Amino acid sequence: MMFKQITIIGFGLIGSSIARAVKKNDLAKKIICGDVSQEVCNTVSSLGLADVAITDLAVSVKGSDLVILCVPVGKMGGVAEKIANDLKENAIVSDVGSVKKEVIAQLQPVLPNTVHLVPGHPIAGTEFSGPEHGFAELFEGRWCILTPQEHTELKAVEKMTLFWEACGSNIEIMESGHHDLVLGITSHLPHLIAYTIVGTANDLEDDIKSEVIKFSASGFRDFTRIAASNPTMWRDVFLNNKEAVLEVLQRFSEDLSGLQKAIRKGDGDYLYQHFSDTRAIRRAIVDAGQAEPEEIKVLNKKS
Amino acid sequence: MMFKQITIIGFGLIGSSIARAVKKNDLAKKIICGDVSQEVCNTVSSLGLADVAITDLAVSVKGSDLVILCVPVGKMGGVAEKIANDLKENAIVSDVGSVKKEVIAQLQPVLPNTVHLVPGHPIAGTEFSGPEHGFAELFEGRWCILTPQEHTELKAVEKMTLFWEACGSNIEIMESGHHDLVLGITSHLPHLIAYTIVGTANDLEDDIKSEVIKFSASGFRDFTRIAASNPTMWRDVFLNNKEAVLEVLQRFSEDLSGLQKAIRKGDGDYLYQHFSDTRAIRRAIVDAGQAEPEEIKVLNKKS
Secondary structure, eight states, X not given: OOEEEEEEEOOSHHHHHHHHHHHHTTOEEEEEEEOSOHHHHHHHXXXXXXXXXXXXXXXXXXXXXXXXXXXXXXXXXXXXXXXXXXOOTTOEEEEOOSOOHHHHHHHTTTSOTTSEEEOEEEOOOOSOOSGGGOOGGGXXXXXXXXXXXXXXXXXXXXXXXXXXXXXXXXXXXOOHHHHHHHHIIIIIHHHHHHHHHHHHHHTSOHHHHHHHHHTGGGTHHHHHHHTTSOHHHHHHHHHHSHHHHHHHHHHHHHHHHXXXXXXXXXXXXXXXXXXXXXXXXXXXXXXXXXXXTTHHHHHHHHO | OOXXXXXXXXXXXXXXXXXXXXXXXXXXXEEXXXXXXXXXXXXXXXXXXXXXXXXXXXXXXXXXXXXXXOSOGGGHXXXXXXXXXXXXXXXXXXXXXXXXXXXXXXXXXXXXXXXXXXXXXXXXXXXXXXGGGOOGGGGTTOEEEEOOOTTSOHHHHHHHHHHHHHTTOEEEEOOHHHHHHHHIIIIIHHHHHHXXXXXXXXXXXXXXXXXXXXXXXXXXXXXXXXXXXXXXXXXXXXXHSHHHHHHHHHHHHHHHHHHHHHHHHTOHHHHHHHHHHHHHHXXXXXXXXXXXXXXXXXXXXXX
């Protein structure tokens, strides 16, 4: 047993998937669910996802060796305040937030010095929200980034490394600001763009909108899956990683203007060159084992 | 047998897939491949995809009841000029271009009055190019849009409808300008955006770029597949559907500015509202049978 007792606060898709992975891989004797929603606690109980499910967060952390905060980034500080006085000495506190610098800024001043903060970000998810949609295998083969601070005790970092490895993840250690920039490009900007384009389609006249839905397989569909992600989670990501997102968005906008100008001017060479360069990145991703080359073919055959 | 002899000009992913579908479904006695590349003709011969493979396009159309142009949109007019004098009387000429208004403008003045032009657009494809990547099932369950003109003989339209239905497609008849607007939104804009964002990442410093590849599964990856599409084909799409693309791009840019401003000002309500609205479109697409709700979960489990 890696931990005697684990508390997971916030039992949505990620929190409930962690609980399932903990159970499947025998990582704790006891799992406590802390969630301010009575409805979520009821679902957790009826699905048997935790030994105890309780809305009082302070009570939920008592006696736990590991507490993982799985709430939207904007809620982290508030939760930390609620639980700070009841954390066990030497407990590890971790989180799964998609933004790390701001989460650390929220948590560090509130948490007592007697606990070890090891911020984390499992890069995994689906377009679905809620405890009923989690599954134990969500983290298998996926990256989990840990962003400890300079003063963080190495032993605590090692323990969280082993924990996520046991859930099937590959671990990367990163500085929190660097994490926010990398994820700003690979995740936050793509989500913002997908939300925008789907929103643009949503504003169309009704008759065209029904055709957009009908012919969505021609490219648009891929954006809608991303744009169906949890709105609260993503609102908080953008509010709390403002600087990095606005920076990469600026670069994106400049590049888009360049292509727009090339289309307007009929500059085929510019377009061709740009469209050829981007193929190389796809190849690199396939080579890195991060995508299956036959993915789309399979999807086509299914649909 | 639906046709005695079919000529397919341009034996890339789409052309070779049509040939395979024709063979699989017994739609013609004889298949002729016309492709200006000797290398492509050699591949077609060695794969046994056509009865004859020839670089002389004029010769390739002789005696064929159906000629399908599967070349990039920018090449349609040039091909039509080459074959115009050798087309059989009453032959049907069709194409697979992603833009319809401009293709009709290129073809109609060049083709003789004795043939029937039935422009078409099968909405199907993969990120791969070339005759070796085609497969007979590419069109199964996918839409094929036909954009006949007012004077087009109904019998020819019916024949092309039956042809694509035999390949497994669902048929939609549309006015060419309307097609270009709908596809501008559902396909051309998404591709332009995907090309842009992948290009933005491509311009990053090398150390960050390697991390973008490593952590691409967090959203970016979906864009790279789209941005790995055939550069020549897409260059021609944007050059030949300029008006519709610039129009929808304008709307997109305005919407992106709105979200950018909301992030800068920290307007959480605006972001939340926008991110909630976009979920409805995904649901409509799933309800319309155009996407599988469990798609991403399956991909996650695989990867």
